Every structure is written in C-alpha cells, then in structure tokens.
Amino acid sequence: xxxxxxxxxxxxxxxxxxxxxxxxxxxxxxxxxxxxxxxxxxxxxxxxxxxxxxxxxxxxxxxxxxxxxxxxxxxxxxxxxxxxxxxxxxxxxxxxxxxxxxxxxxxxxxxxxxxxxxxxxxxxxxxxxxxxxxxxxxxxxxxxxxxxxxxxxxxxxxxxxxxxxxxxxxxxxxxxx
Amino acid sequence: xxxxxxxxxxxxxxxxxxxxxxxxxxxxxxxxxxxxxxxxxxxxxxxxxxxxxxxxxxxxxxxxxxxxxxxxxxxxxxxxxxxxxxxxxxxxxxxxxxxxxxxxxxxxxxxxxxxxxxxxxxxxxxxxxxxxxxxxxxxxxxxxxxxxxxxxxxxxxxxxxxxxxxxxxxxxxxxxx
Numbered sequence: 001x002x003x004x005x006x007x008x009x010x011x012x013x014x015x016x017x018x019x020x021x022x023x024x025x026x027x028x029x030x031x032x033x034x035x036x037x038x039x040x041x042x043x044x045x046x047x048x049x050x051x052x053x054x055x056x057x058x059x060x061x062x063x064x065x066x067x068x069x070x071x072x073x074x075x076x077x078x079x080x081x082x083x084x085x086x087x088x089x090x091x092x093x094x095x096x097x098x099x100x101x102x103x104x105x106x107x108x109x110x111x112x113x114x115x116x117x118x119x120x121x122x123x124x125x126x127x128x129x130x131x132x133x134x135x136x137x138x139x140x141x142x143x144x145x146x147x148x149x150x151x152x153x154x155x156x157x158x159x160x161x162x163x164x165x166x167x168x169x170x171x172x173x174x175x176x177x
Numbered sequence: 178x179x180x181x182x183x184x185x186x187x188x189x190x191x192x193x194x195x196x197x198x199x200x201x202x203x204x205x206x207x208x209x210x211x212x213x214x215x216x217x218x219x220x221x222x223x224x225x226x227x228x229x230x231x232x233x234x235x236x237x238x239x240x241x242x243x244x245x246x247x248x249x250x251x252x253x254x255x256x257x258x259x260x261x262x263x264x265x266x267x268x269x270x271x272x273x274x275x276x277x278x279x280x281x282x283x284x285x286x287x288x289x290x291x292x293x294x295x296x297x298x299x300x301x302x303x304x305x306x307x308x309x310x311x312x313x314x315x316x317x318x319x320x321x322x323x324x325x326x327x328x329x330x331x332x333x334x335x336x337x338x339x340x341x342x343x344x345x346x347x348x349x350x351x352x353x354x
Contacts, residue, residue, distance in 0.1 A: 101332075152280075
C-alpha cells in the first residue's frame with residue numbers, strides 16, 4: 001500500500017510521514033502527528049460548582065483554563081487516567097463517574113482521542129501535581145463555565161466539548177445550575 | 178531564552194523542537210506541531226436542517242461526518258475561508274454569518290485555531306470540491322446532529338464544539354429545532 005516513516009518521536013508526540021498510492025496509482029504524502037490519547041474530567045459538586053485548572057500552555061503561549069486531564073502512560077483505561085489526574089491535579093476523588101463519550105481533536109493531520117467524564121459526589125483531599133506542572137485550581141459556577149466557552153475565554157477543544165456536553169446532559173435530566 | 182529547530186514542514190503541518198530553560202536554569206524540550214489555522218461553518222436552513230460533510234479522514238483511518246471547513250492558504254480572514262469552503266464543498270452561499278468564537282484543538286503539543294461560524298439564509302449552487310477531496314453531503318435535522326455529537330458518532334473536535342455552541346446560541350434566542 002505504501003511506506004511509513006517515523007520522522008520524530010518523544011514521550012508526548014510522534015510525527016510520521018506516509019506515502020500512499022490511491023486507486024489511480026497516484027502517490028500522496030501524508031504527515032500525521034500522533035498525540036498520546038488521554039482522558040479528562042469535569043468535577044461538579046452538589047451546588048453546581050465546577051473545578052477547573054489554570055496553567056501555562058506552551059503550544060498556546062499563554063495561560064489556559066481547562067478541565068483536569070492527562071495522557072495515557074501505557075495501556076491504562078481512560079477512566080483510570082481521569083481518576084488519577086483529578087486526584088493529582090486538584091486533590092479530588094469522586095463517587096460517581098459518567099462517561100460522556102470522546103472527541104478526536106483533529107481528524108486531518110493529528111491523531112488524538114480524549115475520553116470525557118463528568119464526576120459527581122466530590123471528596124476533597126490534598127493535590128500532588130508532578131513537578132513540571134504549575135497548576136491553579138479555578139472554582140466557578142457551571143453556568144459561568146458555559147459562558148466562558150461561549151465567549152471563547154475557554155478555548156481548549158476537549159474542555160469546550162465536555163462543558164457543552166455536560167450542559168446538554170444536565171438539561172436532558174432537567175438539572176439546571 | 179532557548180533554541181527552536183524546525184524538524185519537519187509541509188503544506189499542512191510543521192513540527193518544531195524548542196529547548197527552553199526555566200527560571201531555575203533547568204532545560205526542557207518541547208516538540209510542538211503547528212497545524213494551519215482554519216475556519217469551519219455550520220450551514221442551517223429555515224427548517225432547521227444542517228448540511229454536513231462525510232469524508233475519509235486519513236489520520237482517523239475512517240469516514241468522519243464534520244462541518245465544512247478548511248485551512249488558511251495565506252493571510253485570508255477566517256470568514257473568507259468559511260465562505261469559500263462552504264461554496265466549494267457543498268455549493269452553498271449564505272446571507273447571514275454569525276461568528277461563534279474559536280477553538281484551540283489542543284493546547285499542550287499542537288498549535289491550531291479554528292474559527293467557527295453559523296450560516297443562515299442558504300442559497301444552493303453547484304459544489305466544486307478540489308480533486309483530492311471526496312466528499313458526500315449529509316443533510317439532517319439539527320437535533321439529530323446534536324444527538325450524533327452526544328453519542329460520539331460525530332467526534333471531530335471543532336464540529337462538536339460548533340454544533341453544541343449553536344445549540345446553546347439558538348436556546349438563548351428561544352429558537353428550538
């Protein structure tokens with residue numbers, strides 16, 4: 001079918017270049033970046049507050065408010081990653097986990113899947129972020145998070161999708177915060 | 178501050194590796210993939226039907242239903258790209274364009290911004306997709322598109338965000354389809 005060559009690889013991202021012939025025999029070159037798949041979570045308490053993470057994002061060049069989450073280290077299950085990241089980053093454990101599907105961040109040149117969870121029944125402990133992460137917890141009303149997405153103050157793709165999916169999910173259950 | 182090296186570059190994607198020292202003098206290596214910024218549009222007619230695009234996505238390895246859109250060729254404005262892509266891919270012109278903000282697909286390792294538009298007042302012409310694109314138009318009720326996002330049958334990040342933002346936008350105007 002064609003050849004595939006690894007151009008670059010580190011712990012987070014792999015770039016490969018594929019040469020593929022189409023049905024007419026014409027060769028096409030595709031460069032595809034694979035970013036480790038991950039899982040992310042929106043923690044929501046009984047009063048309708050959500051707990052987000054503010055951190056400097058190198059690729060964005062500025063601070064970004066996002067849902068807590070992280071990449072798969074190995075063959076972990078998405079739910080296990082979401083639980084670990086929520087505890088490490090914000091010190092939160094949750095009794096109820098609702099899977100709200102997944103998102104492929106881009107589909108043309110980037111391979112990345114992020115599974116999305118809503119977490120309820122929160123218990124607060126002490127966070128233990130790893131040393132490279134400088135995080136600030138941001139607590140806000142859920143309706144404020146929706147507003148920040150609508151106004152493009154929250155722009156991180158998986159965060160936008162999970163916050164708006166949660167909005168739709170709560171509406172379908174007639175829960176309004 | 179550090180050095181930046183281009184590892185790979187083609188028409189769609191650039192991979193660079195940056196070596197940056199933090200405040201304590203420790204060196205960090207960041208690999209960042211830049212994907213051309215773009216614009217995408219959800220065209221909606223007077224009956225609440227939306228017009229989406231089904232196409233094979235190489236990085237995903239399968240067909241994907243997405244909003245029409247495309248990347249910036251040069252210094253084009255997002256609105257101009259959205260208008261061009263809607264006409265090329267689906268043969269649709271629109272009288273009313275509503276900017277619903279933008280999304281950064283990922284913020285840790287990928288640089289990419291997609292501006293999002295809702296288009297109303299549709300006029301149907303003949304599409305003229307470029308030769309590398311094999312597209313099928315998919316017409317459905319807007320409520321069906323929301324359902325496909327909620328059920329993770331539509332998973333392309335910017336498409337999920339725009340469909341759910343449109344849902345919220347229409348609700349705020351008490352327009353229900």
